[in-house]
């Protein structure tokens with residue numbers, strides 16, 4: 001029987017329920033405490049989920065005084081940084097919800113603290129556990145495509161703008177970029193082995209969020225609902241990326257990888273492949289001078305990718321493995337989002353600088 005892992009949950013809103021649900025399916029996990037900054041909210045969460053013997057706190061630092069192996073950080077984006085740093089310093093492994101942070105300074109301190117404390121900092125990108133996403137990653141990493149020099153990715157919802165903390169600049173940092181753009185970038189960058197971004201030229205807008213016709217909280221809408229960027233990477237790779245919460249269009253097209261030996265076309269089932277919803281994966285290649293298209297079998301699966309994300313975190317703690325989705329890698333994703341926002345504000349191409357950590 002594997003070692004029982006003691007977990008605390010910080011933030012007891014929407015996504016905390018999904019973390020709890022996954023942990024509760026595991027015989028080798030004990031939920032020890034829940035913290036939420038709103039007094040009484042953690043107690044209410046504990047009561048609602050009938051969590052016997054679980055302690056409630058309105059300050060995460062009090063929770064961190066408990067004997068815990070790890071924490072799930074399920075708070076709004078703005079506090080991912082401070083709570084991760086406090087948790088790592090308290091000797092706990094961290095699974096923090098996406099996006100990693102709000103600023104690059106925050107992301108840097110998170111990675112540094114993880115190194116200093118030798119505790120895991122894992123970012124909660126569950127699409128990584130989708131079998132079709134894993135197939136795409138394996139195809140790209142196999143070298144079948146040759147040297148990949150161009151990628152286009154992203155997508156957009158026809159209408160799909162969240163409310164509340166997600167549209168507050170101060171609490172979320174960014175809008176569609178931080179909410180779904182980070183997944184979309186992770187999909188292609190993980191497949192490519194997270195190349196180093198060098199520069200970005202980008203534009204963002206919020207034509208829908210600030211229009212009361214399209215958003216009930218238009219007067220409070222402070223973030224972008226659309227962003228597009230041309231991102232240059234080491235190795236003469238360019239990524240054409242776009243993401244939107246709303247648009248007058250059904251799709252922004254497939255994700256494409258163009259390589260010197262073959263191209264890969266990933267057609268999303270919905271309006272973007274960031275969540276793993278895929279209808280087809282096709283390889284375009286040359287066989288004996290013939291332009292050939294080969295279809296990979298798209299898997300119809302019942303895998304609960306959210307559960308798999310949490311399970312991998314727990315197993316990594318038990319086995320003393322590195323973070324399954326390390327902050328030291330996702331800092332490149334964060335740096336791109338940071339660069340997109342800077343470039344859009346300055347209306348020109350900007351450098352992306354990530355210090356050696």
Ligand SMILES: NC(=O)c1ccc[n+]([C@@H]2O[C@H](COP(=O)([O-])OP(=O)(O)OC[C@H]3O[C@@H](n4cnc5c(N)ncnc54)[C@H](O)[C@@H]3O)[C@@H](O)[C@H]2O)c1
Nearest residue numbers: 011012013014015036037038074075076077079097098099
């Ligand atoms: N992985 C996914 O599929 C997924 C889906 C939705 C949201 N998220 C991410 O999860 C995070 C939370 O989103 P949500 O929808 O659950 O938001 P939410 O507003 O429903 O819940 C956040 C909770 O955190 C609490 N909180 C705020 N600051 C706190 C602090 N300093 N200490 C303790 N508690 C604090 C709030 O009171 C609230 O109860 C966001 O970063 C979001 O991007 C991830």
